[in-house]
Amino acid sequence: MxxxxxxxxxxxVSSHSPTERWQAGECGVGEFSIDAGGRWYHQGDEIKRLALVKLFASVLCREDGAYRLKTPSETCLVTVDASxxxxxxxxxxxxxxxxxxxxxxxxxxxxxxxxxxxxxxxxxxxxxxxxxxxxxxxxxxxxxxxxxxxxxxxxxxxxxxxxxxxxxxxxxxxxxxxx
The missing domain is CATH 2.30.270.10 (duf1285 protein)
Known part of the structure; x- marks a missing residue:
């Protein structure tokens, strides 16, 4: 480039957390998903606070075909309907x-x-x-x-x-x- x-x-371009450096274990904070319209959900309830969604987006990555929220201490799988x-x-x-x-x-x-x-x-x-x-x-x-x-x-x-x-x-x- x-x-x-x-x-x-x-x-x-907004900054993104260095998720590629983090290898934490799976977390147990419940189910996360993103629908086809780009709306985020936790345990089936829509996350409506934009600041919170942006925070989650800053630690979202896709590795080995799976979407994950990754922090230095935990990793959570995310179900994504489309994009x-x-x-x-x-x-x-x-x-x-x-x-x-x-x-x-x-x-x-x-x-x-x-x-x-x-x-x-x-x-x-x-x-x-x-x-x-x-x-x-x-x-x-x-x-x-x-x-x-x-x-x-x-x-x-x-x-x-x-x-x-x-x-x-x-x-x-x-x-x-x-x-």
Whole structure:
């Protein structure tokens, strides 16, 4: 990653706990789950305090195909219906040029965190309810599904590849498939 892009990422991306360093045993604090809309639950009750959800998100990771909340002292499995996060808004980065980076799309997830679409956080297509839907790769093995309204807004600005009949989205000097 170029140092210019690294500076842009540092401006936008929230910090995450170093879960890869922690190897604690399983905890017994009950069942955690995240539904397809990105809502978090504990013991079947929705966790409505955004600050608490953000705290849990900062220690969420995916390892060996399983989602886990990890701290230095305990690890809890999390059931995820689809994607742990949903991209609900986006904007064109107004400061990318200041960092010497090509025009960049900044995604906002359902927790209000920002993610630039780039080599570090690329788009990819994956199945959601029987359809191929764009998802954004996040850090720590996590990902976010692109919400329908964001997808349709991107279709408006995407380029059609005449060769393959696919929609292409450009961000941070790279091209990503939408369909």
């Amino acid at each position: 170029t140092s210019k892009l690294a500076q842009l990422l540092a401006h936008y 742990p996060f949903v991209i609900v808004a986006w904007h064109e980065c107004q400061i990318a040029a200041q960092y010497g980076v090509a025009p960049t799309i900044i995604c906002e997830d359902n927790l209000g965190r920002f993610w630039p679409i780039c080599d570090t956080f690329p788009l990819y297509l994956d199945d959601y309810k029987g359809q191929q839907i764009p998802h954004l790769t996040l850090n720590y093995g996590l990902h976010a599904r692109i919400d329908r309204n964001v997808f349709y807004q991107w279709v408006e600005i995407a380029e059609l590849s005449e060769q393959n009949d696919i929609m292409l989205l450009r961000s941070a000097g790279k091209t990503f498939e939408l369909t």
